[in-house]
Amino acid sequence: MDAMDTGPRYTPDHELEMAVQFLPASDSKKLEKRKGLGKLTIVLSAVAFAFILSLIIGLLLWHYHLRGEANIKKIYAGSMRLTNQAFVNGYENPNSTEFKDLASQVVSQLNEIYYKEPKLRKNYISSTVQAFSEGSVIAYYLSEFHVPEKDQVEVDRIISSIDKLQGRTGSSSRLLIDAINYSALDSRMVSSTKQSTRYAQHLQPNVASVIESPGFPNYPYPSNTMVQWELRADPGYIIKLEFESFSLEENCKNDFVKVYDSLVAIESRVLNEICGVFSDHLTFHSSGNVMLVTLVTNDVMNFPGFRARATQVPLSTTTCGGILTGNSGTFTSPKYPDFYPQLTQCEWTIRVPQGKFVKVVFDKFRMVEPGQSNSVCQKDYVEIGTRKMCGTSSNLMEASQSNEMTVKFISDSSYVDRGFSATYTAYEPSDPCPLMFLCANKRCIKPVQKCDGWNDCGDSSDEKNCQCGATQVSCKNGFCKPMFWKCDGINDCGDNTDEENCGVCKPDEFTCANDHCVSMKMRCDGQNDCDDGSDEATCGKEAIDVPCTDKTYKCKNNKCVNSLNPECDGVKDCSDGSDEQNCDCGKQYTKSAGRIVGGQDAVDGEWPWQVSLQVRGSHVCGASIISDSWIVTAAHCVQDDTKTRYSQPQTWEAYFGLHTQKDKSKAEKRNLKQVIAHPSYNTYTFDYDMALMELDRPLTFGNKIRPICLPSPSYSFPAGKSVWITGWGATKEGGFAATVLQKAEVRLINETVCNNLMNGLLTSRMMCAGVLTGGVDACQGDSGGPLNSLNAPGGHTFLAGVVSWGDGCARRNKPGIYTTVSKFRGWIKERTGV
Ligand code: 4AZ
Numbered sequence: 001m002d003a004m005d006t007g008p009r010y011t012p013d014h015e016l017e018m019a020v021q022f023l024p025a026s027d028s029k030k031l032e033k034r035k036g037l038g039k040l041t042i043v044l045s046a047v048a049f050a051f052i053l054s055l056i057i058g059l060l061l062w063h064y065h066l067r068g069e070a071n072i073k074k075i076y077a078g079s080m081r082l083t084n085q086a087f088v089n090g091y092e093n094p095n096s097t098e099f100k101d102l103a104s105q106v107v108s109q110l111n112e113i114y115y116k117e118p119k120l121r122k123n124y125i126s127s128t129v130q131a132f133s134e135g136s137v138i139a140y141y142l143s144e145f146h147v148p149e150k151d152q153v154e155v156d157r158i159i160s161s162i163d164k165l166q167g168r169t170g171s172s173s174r175l176l177i178d179a180i181n182y183s184a185l186d187s188r189m190v191s192s193t194k195q196s197t198r199y200a201q202h203l204q205p206n207v208a209s210v211i212e213s214p215g216f217p218n219y220p221y222p223s224n225t226m227v228q229w230e231l232r233a234d235p236g237y238i239i240k241l242e243f244e245s246f247s248l249e250e251n252c253k254n255d256f257v258k259v260y261d262s263l264v265a266i267e268s269r270v271l272n273e274i275c276g277v278f279s280d281h282l283t284f285h286s287s288g289n290v291m292l293v294t295l296v297t298n299d300v301m302n303f304p305g306f307r308a309r310a311t312q313v314p315l316s317t318t319t320c321g322g323i324l325t326g327n328s329g330t331f332t333s334p335k336y337p338d339f340y341p342q343l344t345q346c347e348w349t350i351r352v353p354q355g356k357f358v359k360v361v362f363d364k365f366r367m368v369e370p371g372q373s374n375s376v377c378q379k380d381y382v383e384i385g386t387r388k389m390c391g392t393s394s395n396l397m398e399a400s401q402s403n404e405m406t407v408k409f410i411s412d413s414s415y416v417d418r419g420f421s422a423t424y425t426a427y428e429p430s431d432p433c434p435l436m437f438l439c440a441n442k443r444c445i446k447p448v449q450k451c452d453g454w455n456d457c458g459d460s461s462d463e464k465n466c467q468c469g470a471t472q473v474s475c476k477n478g479f480c481k482p483m484f485w486k487c488d489g490i491n492d493c494g495d496n497t498d499e500e501n502c503g504v505c506k507p508d509e510f511t512c513a514n515d516h517c518v519s520m521k522m523r524c525d526g527q528n529d530c531d532d533g534s535d536e537a538t539c540g541k542e543a544i545d546v547p548c549t550d551k552t553y554k555c556k557n558n559k560c561v562n563s564l565n566p567e568c569d570g571v572k573d574c575s576d577g578s579d580e581q582n583c584d585c586g587k588q589y590t591k592s593a594g595r596i597v598g599g600q601d602a603v604d605g606e607w608p609w610q611v612s613l614q615v616r617g618s619h620v621c622g623a624s625i626i627s628d629s630w631i632v633t634a635a636h637c638v639q640d641d642t643k644t645r646y647s648q649p650q651t652w653e654a655y656f657g658l659h660t661q662k663d664k665s666k667a668e669k670r671n672l673k674q675v676i677a678h679p680s681y682n683t684y685t686f687d688y689d690m691a692l693m694e695l696d697r698p699l700t701f702g703n704k705i706r707p708i709c710l711p712s713p714s715y716s717f718p719a720g721k722s723v724w725i726t727g728w729g730a731t732k733e734g735g736f737a738a739t740v741l742q743k744a745e746v747r748l749i750n751e752t753v754c755n756n757l758m759n760g761l762l763t764s765r766m767m768c769a770g771v772l773t774g775g776v777d778a779c780q781g782d783s784g785g786p787l788n789s790l791n792a793p794g795g796h797t798f799l800a801g802v803v804s805w806g807d808g809c810a811r812r813n814k815p816g817i818y819t820t821v822s823k824f825r826g827w828i829k830e831r832t833g834v
Contacts (some may be wrong), residue, residue: 213305333419460700599744729781770815
């Protein structure tokens with residue numbers, strides 16, 4: 001159950017429109033004087049009168065309309081402590097008499113404060129109390145002003161020093177106040193067109209409350225919405241908020257979640273603003289017994305949203321710092337890898353044996369905060385000696401000149417982050433890196449890592465001043481890179497040297513689809529210089545019919561066009577429009593920006609064509625939906641062994657719309673009617689590793705179940721293109737299968753480069769994808785699943801490959817090998833009609 005449903009729900013948002021006042025009427029005496037004049041005079045007077053009247057109306061319109069527009073609605077969020085009040089339970093419920101009574105006193109007091117200051121009095125509209133919390137009583141409120149643009153800075157200044165004004169309130173007021181906190185409300189929350197909802201929840205001991213964005217997980221959150229969750233814990237407790245799933249739009253300007261250490265959205269109390277996709281720890285702690293979570297969306301794209309668990313945990317003072325001794329050890333910022341608490345100060349003294357020096361390496365380091373310059377670090381930072389460090393870095397290192405080092409960590413009241421995880425080691429001053437290479441940043445790396453093309457030091461010092469060997473490319477900028485990276489479509493040198501002179505065309509030449517080279521000047525000049533028309537493709541005019549080759553796209557009417565990947569790109573290239581037919585495929589209803597090895601949890605519904613093929617209730621292979629009755633998998637998944645007849649349809653159950661293997665109840669299940677392995681599949685070479693499966697009953701497509709697009713035989717997937725692999729396979733070589741569907745981004749790798757890396761084992765029906773540094777790959781159990789390639793112009797995902805084989809998983813220089821689907825387009829059509 002959504003625990004939030006149990007809390008009081010109210011929508012206090014009021015629409016406060018500008019009050020309109022009229023100017024005094026015209027002077028009536030002047031009008032009386034005009035009585036009794038001659039006809040002409042009367043006519044002239046009437047004309048003059050009409051002129052003056054229209055002038056006055058014009059002036060009035062100008063005054064109210066144009067000048068009124070220059071007034072900007074500003075809402076200030078504030079909190080204050082009422083020192084002479086004691087908290088009663090009724091203050092938690094805005095409908096209670098106690099709440100209303102105290103709220104009206106607070107509003108009167110605020111009115112009194114604002115009326116004292118002419119600049120505020122003039123622009124003040126009204127205030128509303130949002131909530132109260134313990135200690136003595138803290139009041140949270142919003143005050144609305146309509147401020148002319150020119151006065152904004154002044155009003156901001158007065159508001160920021162409001163605590164001085166409150167001292168001047170009349171003695172009649174019953175409330176004694178202090179600890180006033182103010183800031184202008186985030187302008188994205190001010191819009192009057194947003195639907196606004198506020199939920200309140202008092203957490204129960206030992207019970208987690210779940211808060212979810214509206215519609216989660218089945219529907220994307222709504223547009224133009226602001227939802228606030230007001231969370232309270234018992235006195236003496238703080239709130240721990242853990243996001244279990246988080247998928248919002250990448251751009252925080254559009255949609256965002258803000259978490260506040262307050263019950264009103266005061267900027268100085270914001271813990272963080274988050275958007276995009278998170279699959280790792282995203283946990284916040286309040287400093288007191290209240291927290292406010294806000295979700296704000298606009299009308300640009302909606303995403304699945306989030307689910308979070310809120311619990312109350314006992315308040316304990318954060319202990320951190322201390323004395324660290326020995327030759328090595330680790331230490332972290334408080335609560336790492338959760339977000340560190342605000343207003344924290346820690347100090348570690350690292351003392352290593354006499355005669356040795358200290359080296360600290362920060363494996364993880366993140367203290368990012370809006371308004372904080374990474375060179376000055378005035379908000380949250382780590383300080384070692386005179387050096388202050390903030391921002392984010394993966395290779396921070398500090399070394400001492402004695403056997404002692406002091407590391408300080410400081411956080412202020414707003415914005416918290418993940419902090420750091422660090423390792424310290426003692427080193428011999430005369431030999432900082434025994435038998436190792438000493439980087440300029442004092443890191444030690446293995447000698448073989450020097451000049452190997454990889455930036456192992458982090459500061460590239462291991463790749464400088466290198467004599468390139470015969471197996472390396474000499475980059476113009478002095479780096480040496482492995483030869484097999486040459487011409488792989490990726491700029492490894494940094495200055496593109498490794499991608500120049502790739503045996504195709506010179507820099508001032510255009511590479512035709514048929515690999516001919518023509519002068520760049522011939523591109524889009526109206527002449528078919530390449531012979532295949534590719535130099536005239538996508539020049540902003542209609543595609544031209546060209547003789548059919550294996551590089552051209554064949555329309556339904558058997559004519560061929562020269563356009564690159566014309567299918568479903570939103571542009572009609574074929575004269576019969578067939579390139580834009582059958583395009584109800586490859587659309588991601590639920591999309592995010594980023595186990596498979598080195599991947600992350602997919603968002604539920606993100607890969608709606610992903611299938612889990614199971615035998616006796618266990619996941620065995622992946623597959624992809626290509627129509628309501630057919631799926632594609634790998635032939636090696638359907639080879640019989642001594643125990644199981646994988647080639648038989650009755651062995652299998654196929655699950656659709658599945659996210660976590662722990663909950664199959666929500667997924668669609670189908671049995672199979674037939675299994676067709678490619679007749680040329682070779683069990684030794686894995687050549688022709690493709691199979692088709694027909695379902696016993698057609699699927700009904702919805703948001704979480706839909707087909708992927710199949711590429712035509714001419715579809716081009718260039719080396720270097722970023723593609724996604726998905727599956728429930730092992731999360732490391734020899735490891736266990738994933739529970740939640742995993743996704744990982746990899747790149748397509750040049751065929752020649754890959755064949756060299758795979759010792760010549762590639763055939764023309766295989767393609768390679770991976771991250772050559774290692775760490776990201778498909779693995780056992782991902783087989784049969786999709787290699788997803790997004791065609792940006794049309795926004796459709798194409799099935800570039802089927803997970804087939806590899807030399808282990810995620811090893812350096814060992815990409816994953818995939819069956820090239822475009823080579824099987826004819827066979828698929830022949831066997832399935834799709
Ligand atoms: C497998 O055993 C498997 N690293 C699939 C993919 C890869 C390796 C093994 C690629 O199903």
